[in-house]
Amino acid sequence: MTAALQRLSPHAAPAPDRFDRRLVAPMILGAILNPINSSMIAVALIPIGIALGAPPSQTAWLVSGLYLATAIGQPVVGRLVDLYGARRLFLVGATLIGVGGLVGALAPSIGVLVLARVLLGLGTCAGYPAAMTLIRGEAGRTGQESPAGILTVLAVSTQTVAVIGPTLGGFLIGAGGWRATFTVNVPLALACLVLGALYLPRAAAAGGGVRAVARAVDPVGIALFVATLVALLLFLTHLSADLWWLVAVTVVAGAALAWWELRTPAPFLDLRLLGGNGPLLATYGRSYLAAITSYALLYGYTQWLEEGRGLSPQVAGLVLLPIFGAGIVVSTVTGRRSEIRGKLVVGAFSQVLVAVLLLFVGGGSAIWFLLALAVLAGVPQGLNNLANQNAVYFQADAERLGSSAGLMRTFFYLGAITASAANGIVFRDGATTPGVHELAVVMIVASGLFLVLTLADRSLARVRPGSPPAAAGR
Structure with missing residues (x-):
């Protein structure tokens, strides 16, 4: 009993050769808060619109506001994690989540509610980069460069939350x-604050004064990065010829960002380092393409099931459930296996097959066929996200793992927003069967590029647990 209490004590020293299991709870809780807030809102949009008198064009900002904040904030917060440690940013993020939940619970208007979602998006940015940095730190402390088990737990937990999020929201x-x-975020944030304060390791205090901190953070680079992404994401979110000027802003801000980052001594985005790390750039590309296929299916196929196939929302939800169930099973079974390239190849072929099968769905498609398609779609869901996450862990520079992990999430959200824009185009006349066939073509292109990029990337064969981080694939 005494030994067990010592192991649970927040001040007890962790075993020198084992992962500190006290970190698991805050890591997982911090990482799932973003997907849980992303998925819960789906069932709340209609009652929010009714209660606040807001049309769908306004309630849509509750979704895009969080996506914009997260896509921009992940690499920024990840860089701050690299510089100042996971603990500080984790606790600041938890505080923002609590404030965002409280603001949302008391919001008198749709505008204030969007602000609450932005605060939630920014607050949840710390969870994933902090978790990846903590895993790397534990690998260095224990001398064991094979954290496949904890990486799998991280991936499976976020997938599980994606399944239960709408159900939890409805409850x-x-x-x-x-x-x-919104209110539920307050106790979740308090739990993060307590667990983070008790168990997350303290980083060395940053010194050198305000100027030294500013040089390390690179505020100019961050501002240009934010300007570039805001313009791009706003254009993708609201595709319109009237918004062509946003493309011009994106190009100008992006060029200024590249010019500045190549000249500043401590860049926010080390473009030279990224440019010399082709395998990591390829992983970002795969993350973007995988998100296009995944979110096109999640949102577009769901709309077609209800409008084109005529299923009720409840039955449509049940038809989609095997996607997430199969994904969780696949991640759990394959998580400890080291063949990252093999997972991506199987996931790529599965994506292509799912997209091709969508060409054959119609208003009279049998339920068994739709269920079988959903099960097959769960295979890439379980393989691609886990494999890309593991690849970033081993390909990223050790001192920039937080920002590298955050940047991967940015590419993922760019893919999600691209898929949303594609859905709006192909379903211009409603979620019809011809529309879902057009969406299948978009998915075939994205999944086909994913397959080509995977087969062409020979460095993936050298990316596996046990290989030196940041050296794999170079």
Whole structure:
């Protein structure tokens, strides 16, 4: 009993050759807060619109606001994690989550509610980069460069939350109204603050004064990065010929970002380092392409099931459930295996096959066929995200793992927003069967490029647990 209490003590020294299991709870809780807030809102949009008198064009900002904040904030917060340690940013992020939840619970208007979602998006940016940095730190402390088990737990937990998020949101709305989907963030944030304060290791204090901190953070680079992404994401979110000027802003801001980052001594985005790390850039490309296929299926196929196939929302949800269930099973079974390239190849072929099969769905498609397609779609869901996550862990520079992991999430959200834009184009006349066939073509192109990029990347054969981080694939 005494030994067990010592192991649970926040001040007890972890075993020198084993992962500190006290870190698991704050890591997982921090990492799942973003997907849980992303998925819960889906069932709250209609009651929010009714309660606040907001049309769909306004409630849509509750989704895009969090995506914009997260896509921009992940690499920025990840860089701060690299510089100042996971603990500080984790606790600051948890505080923002609590504030965002409270603002949402009391919001009198749709504008304030969008602000709450932006705060939630920024707050949840710290969870994933912090988790990846903590895993790398534990690998260095224990001397064991094979954290496949904990990386799998991280991937499976976020996938699981994606499954239960809408269900949890529906339960909260039934119990306390739509404001409960915001209020729930307050106790979750408090739990993060307690667990983070108790168990996350302290980093060395940063010195050198305000000027030294500014040089290390590169505020000019961050500002140009934010300007570039905001313009690009706003254009992708609201595709319109009237917004052509956003493309011009993106190009100008992007060129200024590249010019500045190549000349500043401590860049936010080390373009020379990124340019010399082809395998990492390829992983970012795969993350972007995988998100296009995954989110096109998740949102577009779901709309077609209800409008084109005529299923009720409840039955459509049940038809989609095997995607997530199969994904969780595949991740769990294959998570400890080291063949990253093999996982990506199987996932790539599965994506292509799913997209091709979508060409054959119609208003009279049998339920068994739709269920079989969903099970097959779960294979890349379980393989690609896990393999890309593991690849970044081993390909990224050790001193920039937080920002590298955050940048991968940025590419993922860019893919999600691209998929959303594609859905809007192909479903211009409603979620019809011809529309879903057009969406299948988009998915075939994205998944085909994913397959080509995977087969052409021979460095993946050298990326596996046990290989030196940041050297794999170089």
